Amino acid sequence: MNELILYLGLAVFFIGGIGFLIAAFRTSILWGLAVLFIAPVAIVYLIVHWQDAKGPFKIQVIGFVIMLIAAYMNGGFSSAYL
Numbered sequence: 001m002n003e004l005i006l007y008l009g010l011a012v013f014f015i016g017g018i019g020f021l022i023a024a025f026r027t028s029i030l031w032g033l034a035v036l037f038i039a040p041v042a043i044v045y046l047i048v049h050w051q052d053a054k055g056p057f058k059i060q061v062i063g064f065v066i067m068l069i070a071a072y073m074n075g076g077f078s079s080a081y082l
Contacts, residue, residue, distance in 0.1 A: 006070035013063030019056030020046075027052060 024045055025032030031049075034041040046053045 002070050002074040006067055007075070009063045009066030009068075009070055011063070013060050014064060016056045016059030016061075016063055019059060023049070023052045023056055040060060 018029075020042070021032065021035060024035040024042075027049055029047055031041075035045050046057055
């Protein structure tokens with residue numbers, strides 16, 4: 001059951017990422033390509049175009065929280081991997 005919740009969170013996170021990329025391409029082709037190929041530009045885009053990017057960003061945060069909850073329900077994080 002925990003794996004299902006983890007995959008659900010991953011799917012929600014992925015959908016938010018696709019939405020974020022679509023928002024960047026709607027702004028301009030250069031923003032879209034920069035967000036796609038240069039990771040730190042996504043943070044800049046999020047700050048500069050908050051009104052366009054806040055919806056997909058919130059969906060990504062929700063997906064990440066779901067994945068954290070699934071990891072916690074599975075016994076938490078092991079220090080053996082750190």
